[in-house]
Amino acid sequence: MQNYPDGPRLLADIGATFARFALEFAPDLIDRVVVLNCDDYRGFEDVTRAYLSAQEGLEVRHAAIAIANPIDGDRVQMTNRNWAFSIEAARVALKLDTLLVVNDFTALAMALPRLADADRTKIGGGAPRENAVIGLLGPGTGFGVSGLIPMEDRWVTLGSEGGHASFAPNDERELALLQYAWKKYTHVSTERLVSGSGLELCYEALSVQAGRGVQNLSAAAIVDAALNSQDALCLETVDCFCAMLGTVAADVAMTLGAVGGIYIGGGIVPRLGEHFRQSPFRRRFEAKGRFADYLSRIPTYVISAPNPALLGVSAILADALRTHGRAGESHLVDLIRRSRDQLSRAEQQVADLIMLRPRSVLNDPIAEIARQADVSQPTVIRFCRSLGFQGLQDFKLKLASGLTGTLPVRHSQVRHSDSTPDVSAKVLDNTVSAILRLRDTLNTAAIDEATNLLRSARRIELYGVGNSGIVAQDGQHKFFRFRIPCTAYSDTHMQRLSARTLGAGDVVLAVSSSGRVAELIEAVELAQAAGASVIAITAGQSPLAKKAQLCIAVDHPEDSSRFMAMISRVLHLLVIDILTVGIALQRPGEEEGGLDDEFLGQISHVV
Numbered sequence: 001m002q003n004y005p006d007g008p009r010l011l012a013d014i015g016a017t018f019a020r021f022a023l024e025f026a027p028d029l030i031d032r033v034v035v036l037n038c039d040d041y042r043g044f045e046d047v048t049r050a051y052l053s054a055q056e057g058l059e060v061r062h063a064a065i066a067i068a069n070p071i072d073g074d075r076v077q078m079t080n081r082n083w084a085f086s087i088e089a090a091r092v093a094l095k096l097d098t099l100l101v102v103n104d105f106t107a108l109a110m111a112l113p114r115l116a117d118a119d120r121t122k123i124g125g126g127a128p129r130e131n132a133v134i135g136l137l138g139p140g141t142g143f144g145v146s147g148l149i150p151m152e153d154r155w156v157t158l159g160s161e162g163g164h165a166s167f168a169p170n171d172e173r174e175l176a177l178l179q180y181a182w183k184k185y186t187h188v189s190t191e192r193l194v195s196g197s198g199l200e201l202c203y204e205a206l207s208v209q210a211g212r213g214v215q216n217l218s219a220a221a222i223v224d225a226a227l228n229s230q231d232a233l234c235l236e237t238v239d240c241f242c243a244m245l246g247t248v249a250a251d252v253a254m255t256l257g258a259v260g261g262i263y264i265g266g267g268i269v270p271r272l273g274e275h276f277r278q279s280p281f282r283r284r285f286e287a288k289g290r291f292a293d294y295l296s297r298i299p300t301y302v303i304s305a306p307n308p309a310l311l312g313v314s315a316i317l318a319d320a321l322r323t324h325g326r327a328g329e330s331h332l333v334d335l336i337r338r339s340r341d342q343l344s345r346a347e348q349q350v351a352d353l354i355m356l357r358p359r360s361v362l363n364d365p366i367a368e369i370a371r372q373a374d375v376s377q378p379t380v381i382r383f384c385r386s387l388g389f390q391g392l393q394d395f396k397l398k399l400a401s402g403l404t405g406t407l408p409v410r411h412s413q414v415r416h417s418d419s420t421p422d423v424s425a426k427v428l429d430n431t432v433s434a435i436l437r438l439r440d441t442l443n444t445a446a447i448d449e450a451t452n453l454l455r456s457a458r459r460i461e462l463y464g465v466g467n468s469g470i471v472a473q474d475g476q477h478k479f480f481r482f483r484i485p486c487t488a489y490s491d492t493h494m495q496r497l498s499a500r501t502l503g504a505g506d507v508v509l510a511v512s513s514s515g516r517v518a519e520l521i522e523a524v525e526l527a528q529a530a531g532a533s534v535i536a537i538t539a540g541q542s543p544l545a546k547k548a549q550l551c552i553a554v555d556h557p558e559d560s561s562r563f564m565a566m567i568s569r570v571l572h573l574l575v576i577d578i579l580t581v582g583i584a585l586q587r588p589g590e591e592e593g594g595l596d597d598e599f600l601g602q603i604s605h606v607v
Helices: 044-053 087-093 104-114 172-182 196-209 219-228 232-256 274-278 281-286 289-296 308-324 331-342 345-356 358-363 366-373 377-386 392-405 420-441 444-455 467-480 492-499 518-529 543-547 567-586 597-606
Strands: 009-014 018-026 029-037 062-067 075-077 084-086 098-103 120-123 134-139 143-151 154-158 262-264 300-303 459-464 486-489 506-511 533-538 550-553
Touching: 009 044, 009 104, 009 308, 018 044, 018 308, 029 044, 029 308, 044 062, 044 087, 062 104, 062 308, 084 087, 087 098, 098 104, 098 308, 104 134, 104 143, 104 154, 104 308, 120 274, 134 232, 143 232, 172 196, 172 232, 196 219, 196 232, 219 232, 232 262, 232 281, 232 289, 281 289, 281 300, 331 345, 331 392, 345 358, 345 366, 345 377, 358 392, 366 377, 377 392, 420 567, 444 506, 444 533, 444 550, 444 567, 459 467, 459 492, 459 518, 467 486, 467 506, 467 567, 486 492, 492 518, 506 518, 518 533, 518 543, 533 543, 533 567, 543 550
Parallel strands: 009 062, 062 098, 134 262, 262 300, 459 486, 459 506, 506 533, 533 550
Antiparallel strands: 009 018, 018 029, 075 084, 120 300, 134 143, 143 154
């Protein structure tokens, strides 16, 4: 097995108490595992630098870190430890080309497909269904929930804060525990009772109920007394914990449809060993009344691998480097790095600034770039031209395309507490991310075929409902400029009436976010029966996509039954623009006056 040509990769799992580090020298060759106590270090950079400094003679360029914290943007503030850092600043300080930071349960979820049979212990019956959703939960310091969703030849992790869902008691004892917890907390989540601190709270509550008064034991002491001393109250506490975990695991399985199995990680359950197999967990997992048979077919596993999160970050880092070269880095930045020695000394100062802060350069005017690099403004222009660009704006366009295009598509959840700048940034980031994904997945052959159909159409009708009706109207205004008879209908009754009047040579362009509007599909069927061709701009595997002769797939998940389709509407408008530009480029030479000069000018500006 050959080592990675660019050196070993740093893998880490940073928790509230311990930080686990390792080096991956080749695929699945993980070595030099070291566990450091977080109390001994001032912060993330400090503990990481301590590990790297001990790896004498090895240069590490790429790293992926799992951390017990939500990850949303560049700034990380740990919840259970007073550590905060900037991912980009840490990357620079640690002299890394790549630094990926992901939630620990995201990493653990990505490890599941790589677990061998020896790395998991099956609890109860059931068998996993192939290529199906997998659920993951884990009680430890907190309570994590995640999942894996199959997407063609890869897995997508589910970001979740399911541990903070409200706790639901399943019997009188658990109701009493909930009532006891309510005395301490206004909201009692699953994490309050099914976690390390939850074990301690349950023991305290059961002690009071048994007439012993308030008694406190650590989670580790409770488990030790239950397994080794057979202490009755500790045994009851542990069994109550296992039963509640079974209920939560079943809820996750049913919510996700996790027929691929439920996996249990975290630090508590693996310590229970054989006792967990005999505990009420599996019985409670299947105790769902009418859905007992459904759950009995879903297998449950305890993860027994020693450092499973490291397997997950390894997979995430490998995918990022394989797909994007350097995760989060433009190929242009890589070109600058390789070309630096051929630049003049002043141009090298500009290069160093861009490699250090590429994203800030995108928004800075030339005067600010020159000031930060300590060079003149003409030097900034010479730097751009040395790399083959006409000027700074041309360079920025390429830099922006690379930086955003190489980042994984992400979605930032808008929250009630967000400020106006946060809301603005998240809405724009989500939209830009979706546009880039469309760019990478768009079927250009379908675009070519659709362009040819529309260009030669005798008549074009655009059908859309709701937000898609607005897209249809936009298409009508654009296509009508080509002197093609064109009408847009957003009323489903009018769509069905008009569809019957179509014939050979006519084209229907049907737009729908979900592709499941029954009335729209009926109109499409009527148009096809009349001899018209149908192009659909919709979700790739939807009923509408399957009905149409030609589908331009736009797969952006939005629940249009509950929420207004915002981003998919923008994507559909962009597809209309692409078709418009494609038609315009094919028509200018066909006949004099085929397009007005104003529209040609607009198209020339776009392309």
